[in-house]
Amino acid sequence: MADHSAARQTKVRASELVGRGWLNTGGKELSLESLRGKIVILDFWTFCCMNCLHVLDELRPLEEEFEDVLVTVGVHSPKFEHEADPVALEAAVDRYDITHPVLDDPNLETWNAYTARAWPTLVVLDPEGYIVAHLSGEGHVQGLTSLVRELVEEHEAKGTLHRGDGPYVPRPKPQGTFAFPGKALELPTDFANGRTTYLVTDTARHRLVQVEADFETVLATFGGPEKGYLDGSAEQARFNEPQGIALVPTDLRETLGADVLVADSVNHRLRGLNLSTAQVTTLAGSGVQRLIDGDTARTDPNHIEPGADPLSVALSSPWDLVYSREAAAFLVAMAGTHQIFSFDPVTGQLAVFAGTGAEGLKDGAVADSWFAQSSGLIEAKDGSIWVADSETSALRRIVFDTEEARVETAVGIGLFDFGFVDGNRQEARLQHCLGLTELPDGSIAIADTYNGAIRRFDPATGALGTLTRGLAEPSDVLVETTEDGGARLIVVEANAHQLVRVSIPDAMQHVDEGASQVTRKATELAGGSLTFTARFAAPKGQKLDTRWGDPTQLKISSTPENFILSGAGTAQGLTRQLELNPEITSAVLHITARAAACDGEPGGEIPDHAACHLYQQDWGLPVVITESGEQELVLDLRGVN
Structure with a gap:
């Protein structure tokens, strides 16, 4: 070895x-x-x-x-x-x-x-x-x-x-009702004596806040103000940067013992909130970001054993969730692993619903698709699921009209492309979008967070336009019915620490401030044959876990796919020989390096109950081919001088 x-x-x-x-x-x-x-x-x-x-x-x-x-x-x-x-x-x-x-x-x-x-x-x-x-x-x-x-x-x-x-x-510290609110949910009127109220994740104060329709009158708080993890009453409970919240369907509330599900992001858990009893419970997640359990987890750290106790399953920064009628489960934007998980509210079972774990933009069958830090989910009236895929600045859609659900991209082209451009699928650009809602006409309103705007995508025409701008990092958007039967938006304006109402204009703005790419320096390669190495040194007091063979692994692919003529794929070892396509001069290499080490001194046996650790890094590496480029590429997974 x-x-x-x-x-x-x-x-x-x-x-x-x-x-x-x-x-x-x-x-x-x-x-x-x-x-x-x-x-x-x-x-x-x-x-x-x-x-x-x-x-x-x-x-x-x-x-x-x-x-x-x-x-x-x-x-x-x-x-x-x-x-x-x-x-x-x-x-x-x-x-x-x-x-x-x-x-x-x-x-x-x-x-x-x-x-x-x-x-x-x-x-x-x-x-x-x-x-x-x-x-x-x-x-x-x-x-x-x-x-x-x-x-x-x-x-x-x-x-x-x-x-x-x-x-x-x-x-x-910021003052006021909220501190960097994340997501918001309109509650049924039966939770407030016939009045419309809203539940908001007050992320920086680690709590949920129920407010009146004026967004200032606080009716109840759950958890906070300090971060932590604890189930119990509204006063006892503790969260750690809660983000997404979803209403539990009426017929499932007794089964779950909860009216609302909460994506408790830094605790890596799904929590339940019973508004009638003001009790917080944990429904899924071990609280450990990654579980390492022998050879299976080492080769697939996101593996979920069928029938596993949901409280034993490791999650990774759940950011939003929504109940899907088609999937008969809650779908969870698992931002930390670039995947969509499912949570069955009847059996409690968790599963990977979509995404391989590779970070990027790839459509097709859900099992083969790629996502990048998905941060917003909604279910449309037709049952499809719309996804705000933040790191690709993309609007994605999961559709169920075939035997296997599939993923489509409405706006967005890749990890390093963004901008503020309205128009058709080929030219439109977003910048790190986080929230979504469906408008009455079936179009999708998007909280285009880093552009400080609310955008509108029309599935019928495939065009993107701008509804309003000048907002301070909008992180979520809702639609509410006005007294005259019309509609307007409620925007969670995170960096202004508030929720605001915004009219839906009769005519959209058309904005074109240009498409952009990440300005980080591209790595220059010579082309032809390329030797890639990921350096790794186990920390002192640990040794490579060789009980099941080579404990290291490389997974390499590219965009476009034909940039690598040979050497792509997943295999053991941290060195790989690649043959690059001479007809392509710029591309992105997608590289995942993993190594497993356990507590124990080099040369000795690993104790039966030793703690084991998985080291992993994903690189999305822009490269260009030049005459002076390198024929060898070395990246540090863990390099020690």
Whole structure:
């Protein structure tokens, strides 16, 4: 079996931290010199990225344990145009309760200096300012803990470690009824003595709020204001950044013991809320983002055993949900795995309904389709399911008119293409859409979040138009009937911390501010034969899990598909020889690297009950063929100097 360990490298001095400005420092500019004597973790992130949000939460206990010797610096290197807006970045820092300094890197200067290739990327610097580790993806916290302890011991002995407070200075919290509301639901009048009320996920305060139709008068709160996980009464219950909510059909409420289902995103659970008793329960999800259970989970981390207890199944950032009559189940936008799960309210069974887990845009049978951080779901009157697929800035649709349900794309072309353009299927563009609703005429209203707009897609004509704009990151949209029998919109305006009513205009605007692509630098390849390697070194105290053979795996494909003539597909090992199509000069490589390691020292046996860990990273890598390009491509899954 091949040795997949990363070779030790020559010590490399860290590059200076360069950007537009700093957040969470009280206005102070930081430099590497000002951080000398501290262990530094550079977290390259962007606020649209679900994996980046996972890493923020993974780092919190590490930051607390080593608060006097460790400084995390979030290097915000944006994917979307909107993410380069400093006001939007400030809101994201507040929304996700980031408690470390953040460097605003809109031109990707620091990103390029550290050769980052994926969100998230972690780079560890020792107290003398040298790079000691380069990690991609999530799930590295155990290895980071071991590495930090090693560095503390080494540099305390050398006298180069400085203990004391770090440079973090907190920002003021938002005030008002809501703090970054996520999704909203109109409740049946029987839950409020004949009055129309609304249930809103008050995401940054980790609670659900029931409000009157004025959106300000609070009738009840469930959970919050601190994050946590606990079932029980409205006062006892705790959520962690709840997002989507769905009404349970009347005939299923007694079976579930709940009137509303909640996508409790950071707790990786589906929760139930009984509005009559004000009780919160857990219906599905173990609370562990990924379960590693022997060989099956190692090769397919999203595998769900038929008949499994729903409380034992690992979920990953459920973001929205809706009951589907055609599927006779709730469909759940599992943003963390780029899939749609199903949850049967009668049996409690969970299953993967759509998506392979590959991040991208691919239509066809649900089992073969690709999604990218789906964040909004609705059921249309005809029974089809519309999907806001945020990372591809796409409007997708699941239809049930054949033996096997299939996926179609209405708007959107891929992971790195977005914009603000109205028009037909070929030219229309969105930018990281999060919410949807169906209008009375059967068209679809879209919360086009990063464009700050509500758009309208007409399935009959295939055209996209604009209803209204100038909103602060709308994250959801509802339609309500007016007193005269007409219709208007209710918009969840997340960054304005409010719900607002918006008239539906008689004529749509036509906007064309241009199509855009992600500005990150494309990797230059020479074409022809390409050797790809994913570097991986197991953390100290862990060894590769070889009990079932090679514990590493590569899955490689491309857009367009014929860019790779040979070498695509899934196979063991972290090195692959690819043959590239000489007729194609630009493409996207889709690469997933995995490695499994368990607690135990190299050379020894893995104990029967050892904790095992799956390391995984997905790269969507833009490449161009040039005469000076490389014939070898090396990416770090976990590289340690």
